[in-house]
Amino acid sequence: MKKIHYQDIVEEVKTMCMKSNYNLGDDVYTAFKQALKTEKSETGKEVLTQLIDNADIAKAEQVPMCQDTGTAVFIVEVGQDCHIEGGKLGDAINEGVAKGYGEGYLRNSMIYNPLNRQNTGNNTPAIVHIDLVEGDTLTFHMTAKGGGAENMSDLKMLKPSDGIEGAKEYILSIVKEAGPNACPPLVVGIGIGGNFERCAYLAKKSLFRPLGVRHEDPAVADLEMELMEEINRLGIGPQGMGGSTTALDVKVEVESCHIAALPVAVNLNCHASRHQTISM
Numbered sequence: 001m002k003k004i005h006y007q008d009i010v011e012e013v014k015t016m017c018m019k020s021n022y023n024l025g026d027d028v029y030t031a032f033k034q035a036l037k038t039e040k041s042e043t044g045k046e047v048l049t050q051l052i053d054n055a056d057i058a059k060a061e062q063v064p065m066c067q068d069t070g071t072a073v074f075i076v077e078v079g080q081d082c083h084i085e086g087g088k089l090g091d092a093i094n095e096g097v098a099k100g101y102g103e104g105y106l107r108n109s110m111i112y113n114p115l116n117r118q119n120t121g122n123n124t125p126a127i128v129h130i131d132l133v134e135g136d137t138l139t140f141h142m143t144a145k146g147g148g149a150e151n152m153s154d155l156k157m158l159k160p161s162d163g164i165e166g167a168k169e170y171i172l173s174i175v176k177e178a179g180p181n182a183c184p185p186l187v188v189g190i191g192i193g194g195n196f197e198r199c200a201y202l203a204k205k206s207l208f209r210p211l212g213v214r215h216e217d218p219a220v221a222d223l224e225m226e227l228m229e230e231i232n233r234l235g236i237g238p239q240g241m242g243g244s245t246t247a248l249d250v251k252v253e254v255e256s257c258h259i260a261a262l263p264v265a266v267n268l269n270c271h272a273s274r275h276q277t278i279s280m
């Protein structure tokens with residue numbers, strides 16, 4: 001059984017928090033450049049150019065690409081043959097987040113309680129999802145998830161009779177309603193199936209798949225492409241200033257569900273679509 005020490009997790013998580021906020025992933029950066037070639041609106045092109053410049057400055061000067069440095073969300077694949085020594089996994093993640101946001105001069109956005117709104121002062125707690133997998137590797141997928149895009153996300157328990165057409169209509173209505181408030185161009189994460197809470201998780205999980213990588217099921221991949229075309233026909237455009245680039249990508253995850261249900265969740269991610277993955 002592989003042993004992984006608590007303090008090593010703290011250090012890795014700290015680094016992920018800082019890197020994700022300073023360095024836009026290559027997949028998102030490439031999508032910006034591609035969008036610049038296809039964007040039809042001059043204003044849209046100007047905004048995309050500014051977003052590219054912004055990402056370049058953040059990387060060169062190692063400063064956050066946005067003032068909203070996000071909620072630290074993790075999906076951790078825990079190999080069932082690895083053992084964590086020296087403390088609990090959740091504590092190590094939170095300690096890493098506190099260090100990363102503190103030492104990295106990143107804004108602390110988390111509050112103890114929505115009813116009293118008092119800031120926790122170190123951007124914890126992180127949101128942590130655990131996925132038990134085969135092997136002895138611990139893999140951390142992390143995103144610094146912006147509040148504006150999260151606020152415009154939604155979930156609906158559709159009826160089976162609504163069918164795929166009803167699901168598409170609902171997804172488009174959420175993107176349309178979000179307009180500029182989710183800071184487009186977006187990555188649109190969609191969960192279809194599961195139950196109430198699982199569906200929201202699927203939508204979030206889909207955002208961790210790199211841009212440009214289609215779902216392995218050809219039918220789901222086709223749905224992603226179709227939704228992307230329809231979303232980009234809405235005309236919202238970069239930063240909501242109009243244009244043909246409302247979404248950089250659309251991701252769909254599908255799972256089994258109850259015969260009476262058709263849960264659909266739409267988790268929007270903004271242009272600061274920050275994600276990191278490390279394994280240890």
Ligand code: SF4
Pocket residue numbers: 066067068069070145146147148149150182183270271272
């Ligand atoms: S939603 Fe994204 S781009 Fe908008 S303010 Fe928050 S992190 Fe920044």
